[in-house]
Amino acid sequence: MKKSIYIIGIICLSITLLATLFKVGHLQGAGVLLTVGLGGLTFAFLPLAFAKLLKSTDDKLLKLVYAAAFISFSVNFIGMLFKILHWPGAGILMVVGIPLPFILFLPAYITYHNKRKLKTDINFSAIILFMIYVGVFTSLLAFDKNKFVYKAYAHSTYELSTSNKYLVSENENNSGSGLSLSVNQLVKQIELIKQNLVKQANPENIDIFQPDGTIDYYQMSGKEMKLSLNLLNNAGFDQFNEKFKKFDNLLKTKFANDNTERLIMEIDTYRLPDYDGDAPLIAKLPLIATLSVLSDWQNKLLLISYSQTT
Structure with missing residues:
Protein backbone atom coordinates (compact mmCIF):
# COMPACT_ATOMS: atom_id res chain seq x y z
CA MET A 1 0.00 0.00 0.00
CA PHE A 143 -0.73 36.16 -11.51
CA ASP A 144 -2.42 36.94 -14.79
CA LYS A 145 0.04 38.77 -17.00
CA ASN A 146 -2.73 39.29 -19.59
CA LYS A 147 -4.98 41.18 -17.17
CA PHE A 148 -4.38 44.56 -18.80
CA VAL A 149 -4.70 43.06 -22.28
CA TYR A 150 -8.13 41.71 -21.34
CA LYS A 151 -9.11 45.15 -20.04
CA ALA A 152 -8.05 46.69 -23.36
CA TYR A 153 -10.18 44.13 -25.22
CA ALA A 154 -13.11 44.94 -22.92
CA HIS A 155 -12.73 48.63 -23.75
CA SER A 156 -12.53 48.08 -27.52
CA THR A 157 -15.50 45.70 -27.42
CA TYR A 158 -17.53 48.26 -25.50
CA GLU A 159 -16.63 51.00 -28.00
CA LEU A 160 -17.58 48.80 -30.94
CA SER A 161 -20.88 47.82 -29.34
CA THR A 162 -21.68 51.47 -28.66
CA SER A 163 -21.03 52.51 -32.27
CA ASN A 164 -23.04 49.53 -33.48
CA LYS A 165 -26.12 50.84 -31.66
CA TYR A 166 -26.15 53.88 -33.93
CA LEU A 167 -25.71 51.78 -37.05
CA VAL A 168 -28.47 49.40 -35.93
CA SER A 169 -30.92 52.29 -35.57
CA GLU A 170 -29.94 53.56 -39.03
CA ASN A 171 -30.31 50.09 -40.50
CA GLU A 172 -33.75 49.64 -38.97
CA ASN A 173 -34.88 52.81 -40.76
CA ASN A 174 -34.07 51.03 -44.00
CA SER A 175 -35.46 47.65 -42.98
CA GLY A 176 -37.62 47.47 -46.07
CA SER A 177 -34.76 46.21 -48.23
CA GLY A 178 -33.86 42.53 -48.37
CA LEU A 179 -30.24 43.31 -47.53
CA SER A 180 -31.14 45.27 -44.41
CA LEU A 181 -33.42 42.48 -43.19
CA SER A 182 -30.68 39.91 -43.68
CA VAL A 183 -28.15 42.09 -41.85
CA ASN A 184 -30.58 42.66 -38.96
CA GLN A 185 -31.03 38.92 -38.57
CA LEU A 186 -27.28 38.26 -38.60
CA VAL A 187 -26.55 41.06 -36.13
CA LYS A 188 -29.19 39.73 -33.74
CA GLN A 189 -27.82 36.20 -34.15
CA ILE A 190 -24.31 37.41 -33.29
CA GLU A 191 -25.62 39.26 -30.23
CA LEU A 192 -27.30 36.05 -29.08
CA ILE A 193 -24.00 34.16 -29.51
CA LYS A 194 -22.21 36.78 -27.41
CA GLN A 195 -24.80 36.58 -24.66
CA ASN A 196 -24.69 32.77 -24.61
CA LEU A 197 -20.88 32.73 -24.42
CA VAL A 198 -20.87 35.21 -21.54
CA LYS A 199 -23.40 33.08 -19.64
CA GLN A 200 -21.37 29.91 -20.32
CA ALA A 201 -18.22 31.54 -18.93
CA ASN A 202 -19.80 32.10 -15.53
CA PRO A 203 -23.47 31.79 -14.46
CA GLU A 204 -22.95 34.88 -12.27
CA ASN A 205 -22.43 36.92 -15.45
CA ILE A 206 -26.22 37.13 -15.70
CA ASP A 207 -25.88 40.13 -13.38
CA ILE A 208 -23.80 42.13 -15.89
CA PHE A 209 -26.59 42.34 -18.48
CA GLN A 210 -28.22 45.76 -18.67
CA PRO A 211 -32.03 46.12 -19.03
CA ASP A 212 -31.63 46.65 -22.80
CA GLY A 213 -29.50 43.50 -23.12
CA THR A 214 -26.17 45.36 -23.29
CA ILE A 215 -23.23 43.47 -21.79
CA ASP A 216 -20.97 45.15 -19.24
CA TYR A 217 -17.67 43.80 -20.59
CA TYR A 218 -15.62 45.47 -17.85
CA GLN A 219 -17.39 43.54 -15.06
CA MET A 220 -17.55 40.25 -16.94
CA SER A 221 -16.01 37.20 -15.27
CA GLY A 222 -14.08 34.65 -17.31
CA LYS A 223 -12.52 37.07 -19.81
CA GLU A 224 -9.55 34.73 -20.15
CA MET A 225 -11.61 31.55 -20.73
CA LYS A 226 -10.33 29.50 -23.66
CA LEU A 227 -13.01 28.66 -26.17
CA SER A 228 -13.57 25.65 -28.40
CA LEU A 229 -15.63 25.00 -31.51
CA ASN A 230 -18.10 22.98 -29.44
CA LEU A 231 -18.64 25.89 -27.05
CA LEU A 232 -19.16 28.25 -29.98
CA ASN A 233 -21.61 25.90 -31.68
CA ASN A 234 -23.54 25.48 -28.42
CA ALA A 235 -23.83 29.27 -28.36
CA GLY A 236 -25.27 29.30 -31.91
CA PHE A 237 -22.19 29.70 -34.13
CA ASP A 238 -23.13 26.86 -36.49
CA GLN A 239 -26.60 28.38 -37.02
CA PHE A 240 -25.01 31.74 -37.73
CA ASN A 241 -22.76 30.15 -40.36
CA GLU A 242 -25.78 28.73 -42.20
CA LYS A 243 -27.44 32.16 -42.34
CA PHE A 244 -24.16 33.82 -43.29
CA LYS A 245 -23.72 31.54 -46.33
CA LYS A 246 -27.11 32.68 -47.67
CA PHE A 247 -26.21 36.29 -46.96
CA ASP A 248 -22.87 35.90 -48.76
CA ASN A 249 -24.66 34.50 -51.82
CA LEU A 250 -27.08 37.44 -51.76
CA LEU A 251 -24.17 39.89 -51.75
CA LYS A 252 -22.39 38.15 -54.60
CA THR A 253 -25.47 38.07 -56.83
CA LYS A 254 -26.96 41.52 -56.15
CA PHE A 255 -24.61 43.76 -54.17
CA ALA A 256 -21.07 42.76 -55.15
CA ASN A 257 -18.37 45.44 -55.00
CA ASP A 258 -14.79 45.74 -53.80
CA ASN A 259 -15.75 47.15 -50.41
CA THR A 260 -18.24 44.39 -49.49
CA GLU A 261 -15.84 41.71 -50.74
CA ARG A 262 -13.08 43.09 -48.52
CA LEU A 263 -15.32 43.20 -45.44
CA ILE A 264 -16.60 39.66 -46.02
CA MET A 265 -13.04 38.41 -46.51
CA GLU A 266 -12.03 39.98 -43.17
CA ILE A 267 -14.94 38.19 -41.46
CA ASP A 268 -14.04 34.89 -43.12
CA THR A 269 -10.46 35.14 -41.84
CA TYR A 270 -11.80 34.36 -38.36
CA ARG A 271 -14.95 32.45 -39.38
CA LEU A 272 -13.50 29.75 -41.65
CA PRO A 273 -10.81 27.16 -40.78
CA ASP A 274 -7.53 27.19 -42.70
CA TYR A 275 -8.02 23.54 -43.70
CA ASP A 276 -10.50 20.68 -43.25
CA GLY A 277 -10.60 19.36 -39.72
CA ASP A 278 -9.12 22.52 -38.22
CA ALA A 279 -11.06 24.88 -35.96
CA PRO A 280 -11.62 28.46 -37.16
CA LEU A 281 -9.43 31.15 -35.62
CA ILE A 282 -12.33 32.56 -33.58
CA ALA A 283 -12.53 29.26 -31.69
CA LYS A 284 -8.88 29.55 -30.59
CA LEU A 285 -9.12 32.91 -28.82
CA PRO A 286 -9.85 33.85 -25.20
CA LEU A 287 -13.47 34.77 -24.55
CA ILE A 288 -13.00 38.55 -24.45
CA ALA A 289 -11.07 38.49 -27.76
CA THR A 290 -13.84 36.40 -29.33
CA LEU A 291 -16.47 38.88 -28.14
CA SER A 292 -14.42 41.68 -29.67
CA VAL A 293 -14.25 39.82 -33.01
CA LEU A 294 -18.01 39.17 -32.94
CA SER A 295 -18.69 42.85 -32.26
CA ASP A 296 -16.41 43.70 -35.16
CA TRP A 297 -18.44 41.36 -37.39
CA GLN A 298 -21.62 43.19 -36.39
CA ASN A 299 -19.93 46.46 -37.26
CA LYS A 300 -18.81 45.21 -40.68
CA LEU A 301 -22.23 43.80 -41.53
CA LEU A 302 -23.94 47.04 -40.54
CA LEU A 303 -21.43 49.03 -42.61
CA ILE A 304 -22.20 46.83 -45.63
CA SER A 305 -25.91 47.51 -45.23
CA TYR A 306 -25.36 51.22 -44.58
CA SER A 307 -23.14 51.63 -47.65
CA GLN A 308 -25.68 49.91 -49.90
CA THR A 309 -28.69 51.88 -48.70
CA THR A 310 -27.27 55.42 -48.61
Missing part, protein backbone atom coordinates in the same frame (compact mmCIF):
# COMPACT_ATOMS: atom_id res chain seq x y z
CA LYS A 2 2.79 2.37 0.98
CA LYS A 3 4.68 1.75 -2.28
CA SER A 4 1.48 2.24 -4.28
CA ILE A 5 0.93 5.64 -2.66
CA TYR A 6 4.51 6.66 -3.44
CA ILE A 7 4.09 5.55 -7.06
CA ILE A 8 0.83 7.52 -7.41
CA GLY A 9 2.49 10.60 -5.94
CA ILE A 10 5.54 10.35 -8.21
CA ILE A 11 3.38 9.85 -11.32
CA CYS A 12 1.06 12.77 -10.50
CA LEU A 13 3.96 15.07 -9.60
CA SER A 14 5.81 14.10 -12.80
CA ILE A 15 2.72 14.84 -14.90
CA THR A 16 2.33 18.21 -13.17
CA LEU A 17 5.99 19.10 -13.78
CA LEU A 18 5.70 18.04 -17.44
CA ALA A 19 2.54 20.11 -17.75
CA THR A 20 4.40 23.11 -16.33
CA LEU A 21 7.05 22.74 -19.05
CA PHE A 22 4.28 22.51 -21.66
CA LYS A 23 2.68 25.63 -20.18
CA VAL A 24 5.93 27.60 -20.31
CA GLY A 25 6.54 26.47 -23.90
CA HIS A 26 2.92 27.27 -24.91
CA LEU A 27 2.48 23.68 -26.14
CA GLN A 28 -0.89 22.03 -26.69
CA GLY A 29 -2.11 19.68 -23.96
CA ALA A 30 -0.75 21.70 -21.04
CA GLY A 31 -4.22 22.29 -19.59
CA VAL A 32 -5.17 18.60 -19.81
CA LEU A 33 -1.89 17.48 -18.23
CA LEU A 34 -2.23 20.02 -15.41
CA THR A 35 -5.79 18.89 -14.75
CA VAL A 36 -4.77 15.21 -14.64
CA GLY A 37 -1.66 15.86 -12.53
CA LEU A 38 -3.25 18.19 -10.00
CA GLY A 39 -6.46 16.16 -9.93
CA GLY A 40 -4.46 13.04 -9.12
CA LEU A 41 -2.52 14.82 -6.38
CA THR A 42 -5.68 16.32 -4.87
CA PHE A 43 -8.14 13.43 -5.03
CA ALA A 44 -5.86 10.37 -5.01
CA PHE A 45 -2.41 10.93 -3.53
CA LEU A 46 -3.19 13.37 -0.69
CA PRO A 47 -6.23 11.51 0.76
CA LEU A 48 -4.46 8.11 0.55
CA ALA A 49 -1.23 9.47 2.04
CA PHE A 50 -3.13 11.29 4.83
CA ALA A 51 -5.08 8.14 5.78
CA LYS A 52 -1.91 6.01 5.75
CA LEU A 53 0.04 8.50 7.88
CA LEU A 54 -2.73 8.78 10.49
CA LYS A 55 -2.72 5.01 10.93
CA SER A 56 1.07 4.90 11.21
CA THR A 57 1.34 6.90 14.46
CA ASP A 58 -0.32 7.42 17.84
CA ASP A 59 1.37 10.80 18.33
CA LYS A 60 -1.47 13.35 18.48
CA LEU A 61 0.83 16.28 17.75
CA LEU A 62 2.18 14.54 14.66
CA LYS A 63 -1.40 13.83 13.54
CA LEU A 64 -2.09 17.57 13.78
CA VAL A 65 0.94 18.20 11.55
CA TYR A 66 -0.40 15.71 9.01
CA ALA A 67 -3.85 17.34 9.15
CA ALA A 68 -2.32 20.81 8.65
CA ALA A 69 -0.35 19.52 5.66
CA PHE A 70 -3.41 17.83 4.15
CA ILE A 71 -5.59 20.95 4.49
CA SER A 72 -2.88 23.35 3.26
CA PHE A 73 -1.88 21.46 0.13
CA SER A 74 -5.45 20.31 -0.69
CA VAL A 75 -6.65 23.92 -0.77
CA ASN A 76 -3.66 24.85 -2.95
CA PHE A 77 -4.16 22.05 -5.45
CA ILE A 78 -7.94 22.56 -5.62
CA GLY A 79 -7.34 26.30 -6.20
CA MET A 80 -4.96 25.45 -9.05
CA LEU A 81 -7.59 23.16 -10.60
CA PHE A 82 -10.27 25.84 -10.34
CA LYS A 83 -7.88 28.35 -11.92
CA ILE A 84 -6.98 26.07 -14.83
CA LEU A 85 -10.61 25.10 -15.48
CA HIS A 86 -11.80 28.72 -15.07
CA TRP A 87 -14.37 27.80 -12.41
CA PRO A 88 -15.93 30.44 -10.14
CA GLY A 89 -14.14 30.87 -6.81
CA ALA A 90 -10.65 30.22 -8.19
CA GLY A 91 -9.42 33.65 -7.09
CA ILE A 92 -10.57 33.19 -3.49
CA LEU A 93 -9.05 29.69 -3.28
CA MET A 94 -5.73 30.95 -4.65
CA VAL A 95 -5.62 33.91 -2.24
CA VAL A 96 -6.34 31.61 0.70
CA GLY A 97 -4.20 28.74 -0.55
CA ILE A 98 -0.92 30.51 -1.34
CA PRO A 99 -0.07 31.59 2.27
CA LEU A 100 -1.81 28.62 3.95
CA PRO A 101 1.21 26.24 4.04
CA PHE A 102 3.29 28.99 5.61
CA ILE A 103 0.75 30.07 8.26
CA LEU A 104 -0.78 26.65 9.06
CA PHE A 105 1.50 23.75 8.16
CA LEU A 106 4.93 25.31 8.78
CA PRO A 107 4.17 26.55 12.35
CA ALA A 108 2.65 23.14 13.17
CA TYR A 109 5.70 21.34 11.86
CA ILE A 110 8.17 23.64 13.65
CA THR A 111 6.22 23.24 16.92
CA TYR A 112 6.32 19.46 16.55
CA HIS A 113 10.00 19.61 15.60
CA ASN A 114 10.91 21.65 18.68
CA LYS A 115 8.70 19.81 21.20
CA ARG A 116 10.04 16.44 20.16
CA LYS A 117 13.57 17.95 20.17
CA LEU A 118 14.32 16.59 16.72
CA LYS A 119 17.48 17.49 14.90
CA THR A 120 17.24 19.42 11.65
CA ASP A 121 17.50 16.78 8.97
CA ILE A 122 17.08 16.30 5.25
CA ASN A 123 13.30 15.79 5.64
CA PHE A 124 12.90 19.31 7.03
CA SER A 125 14.95 20.79 4.16
CA ALA A 126 12.93 18.80 1.62
CA ILE A 127 9.67 20.07 3.12
CA ILE A 128 10.85 23.69 2.94
CA LEU A 129 11.93 23.27 -0.69
CA PHE A 130 8.58 21.65 -1.59
CA MET A 131 6.70 24.50 0.08
CA ILE A 132 8.76 27.02 -1.89
CA TYR A 133 7.86 25.15 -5.09
CA VAL A 134 4.15 25.15 -4.25
CA GLY A 135 4.26 28.83 -3.29
CA VAL A 136 6.02 29.87 -6.50
CA PHE A 137 3.83 27.64 -8.72
CA THR A 138 0.56 28.84 -7.22
CA SER A 139 1.73 32.46 -7.37
CA LEU A 140 2.48 32.07 -11.07
CA LEU A 141 -0.99 30.66 -11.64
CA ALA A 142 -2.58 33.43 -9.59
